[in-house]
Amino acid sequence: MSLAATVTAPFRYVSRRARTLAWHAQSYFGLLGRALQGSVTRPFYLRDLTVQLDVVGVGSIGIVLLTGLFTGMVLALQSAVELRQFGAEIYIGRLVGASAVRELGPVLTALMVTGRAGSGIAAELGAMRVTEQIDALKTMGVDPVRKLVVPRFLACLIALPLLTIITDLIAILGGLLIAVAKLDLSVDLYMRSVYLALAQTGFTLGFLSIDFVSGFLKPIVFGAIIAVTSCYFGLGTTGGTEGVGRAATGTVVTSSIFILMSDYFLTQLIIALLIE
């Protein structure tokens, strides 16, 4: 290899990687655009949407119940250790309520659904791709994005906010269990403390807690991330059954990173728009 080629090799490598990344970004947002377009234009696959709501939503209820319950319980336990030093155990409700509704509820729900439903979607579409079922759909004049992606996209958009509400409520209930059973707080005191935490950031439209709104908006974005990422990896599967495994793993890793990154930016946006 000549000296010039050796010197330029790292730049060529970076340039190649940057081009690949740009191509993936373009394809990813292209798929998001087609999913959004397919959500509002015919044909609608209502039966497929119902099936996906069952898979993504109903199927995830068990794990979000467990996640919410134990997150609330551990939050109450951990905060009790700190607050006891100041004799401030009555604020446990505030801590559990604010943490669960603002951050942990939406983020943990999204991560759990990614692990359960997102990887499943990627594996299912990946298997369809390597067994030529996606090509079979196209040859029969059916658009795979409308038939496969849009129902999963809508199901995630609908299911994530609802699952997040369940997680929030169960987390608050988990905190209540610990507060009452281990810290001898009354139910009324705990719930009043939770309410104060939610009222602290104020209300929008006169009655909706801003925390509640932010906790509801985030899951919609997270739902879109889970659906588009899992479908993107699934439809792009190559390399047989090994490729299916890679697609499922890639979905969980990428979705989780995107969820955590977008959580930061969404929080910034909500603070700027609704709180400040």
Add this chain to the structure above:
Amino acid sequence: MTPERDPLWDSGLLREERAAARALLDASRREEEGLEDPVIQLCDLVLEFGTTRVLDGISLEVQPGDTLCVLGGSGTGKSTLLRLILGLLRPTAGQIFVRGSDVCRATDRELMELRQDMGMVFQASALFDSLTIYDNVAFYLHEHLDLAEDEVEARVLESLEFVDLDPEQIRDLLPAELSGGMRKRVGIARALIHRPSILLYDEPTSGLDPITTRTIDDLIGKLQRELAVTSVVVTHDIRSAFRIANGVALLCDGHIVFQGTPEEMMASDNAYVRDFLH
């Protein structure tokens, strides 16, 4: 083992222009000879994946009602040819016409419409795992036609019977519960449910025993005789090809090294053809 010399090669035209010129020349020749327009026409087709040239200057025509078998060893680009005809892949250069429509320039919507007149039988059948045999075969009708369920059922049963399957026995089974040969036949039933005029087969007999292979060959012949379907069959099974085809093309290293009737192929003195046959 060089491809036939392209008479337009020294014309100074670019590849795309040569392909268009070839299409025009072919059209005027057909007009002079009073021939019908070909159902499928490939002109000077080139396909590259990165730096690898998979197909290099492929030109083929399939006349109405004909069965063309594309033969060749593994990895010679036979299945890729079918994907190009369906518009699932775009060629690097050249043109593809299906019933006069340019597949390479068609929009996604136009491709969807074009494909509604085509059926494809996949190598591994590509039946939808989560659907029963009945739903697999009825898929096209449910998606595109607003038929009463009675009529859908009648057409599904007719299709399954046409491929010599007992509908009552298998209609509620899942694809995984069928043998390889039965899955192939269900694949054919699904492909012909909407009565397409063009059927493409990707290795329809691969992995099957000789008796089942014969059954599938007979079925392809029956489709040609009874429904006048124009077919392109990709295979490496010479016996099978000679049973069903009235035209064969032999691919090697991305080129067509032989094109003609099965009899002409048998009589060919081309070294590669002789190697392939024996």
